[in-house]
Amino acid sequence: MKIYVPFKPTNPKSRLSKIMSEDERREFAFQLLLDVLDCCEEAVVLSASRDERLRDLKHEVDERDLDTAVTSRIKKEDSAFVMSDLALISKKIVKKFLDTDGDVVIAPGRKGGTNMLLSRSREFYTSYHYGSFLKHVRIAEKLGLNLSIFDSFYASIDIDDESDLLELMLHGKGKRSYEYLESIGFYVDFSEKEPKLKRA
């Protein structure tokens, strides 16, 4: 099973721009990518544009939109797509995901997203964004494909906004992205009924 990690180098994590500079967001997104690659043996970075930092990493540049880039690869061979900001996944979780039966296997993310997806069918095609999880379920059903849902809290955490950073700072000790956030002053304040993300 070929594993791809879709990655968008330019202006990443824009929703964090109130609390992180563009340079910090660029570095943070790259550390997240390295964390994900640590968990996926032989993965190929599927980059939306050229980026100097990818030169020592197995990567392919595909400037087409995400659906076209992903679906064209599904048409060729069994393939899996693991989003590049799943900060809390582990080797064990990825292995369990790849070993899950089904023509199509999907790990849901918050807000109706699709955080990990694999297809063993040449017929399947993707429709990311605008609530992709439910669309992907419907596409699999329409094509009569056997769909499995991979239920994982850690795989459900992609990094979009501050609430996701809090999850990373709560559960991500030892991760490169965690260390980077800590190095630029982020920490968790436990003094209230619910933990709060803070930056020194």
Next chain:
Amino acid sequence: MKIYVPFKPTNPKSRLSKIMSEDERREFAFQLLLDVLDCCEEAVVLSASRDERLRDLKHEVDERDLDTAVTSRIKKEDSAFVMSDLALISKKIVKKFLDTDGDVVIAPGRKGGTNMLLSRSREFYTSYHYGSFLKHVRIAEKLGLNLSIFDSFYASIDIDDESDLLELMLHGKGKRSYEYLESIGFYVDFSEKEPKLKRA
């Protein structure tokens, strides 16, 4: 294994007060409770106060704080505690949780919470709120107990705020709590890049 479902009948879901009246929140919290009980065979509602609506349900009233009420039961027998607002759990997920090995098994929730917890040890004790998940991990380690973490996206969704209602409206079709929200006008708007919770 005895299963308890801690429940707080009075003024529930206060963080939803901007979009739901107190009566609506009370009814919604009760529908969530019924959804959870549907998934837990022979569960006992552990209610923080008397409530007429519980009369036909197996329940115990314990007006002590949550930690005292839960820990006193852990001291007596193997017991599990499933929070009453885990709208997206299923019988299968609860069974898998109860079958998980370990002296203590914890299902993490967002914001460092503990959404499901079981103890096969009389020594364990709880410390809910203020980031309970990490505290419970430390307590188990300190006591030299074997801890397992139950990794489930669906069990990680407890209903606190609007973002959690969105998850319920995305993934909870068929649940009583979903039907109730739909009946009072809630729906998901898919017209933007990310789905949005709306109320007619």
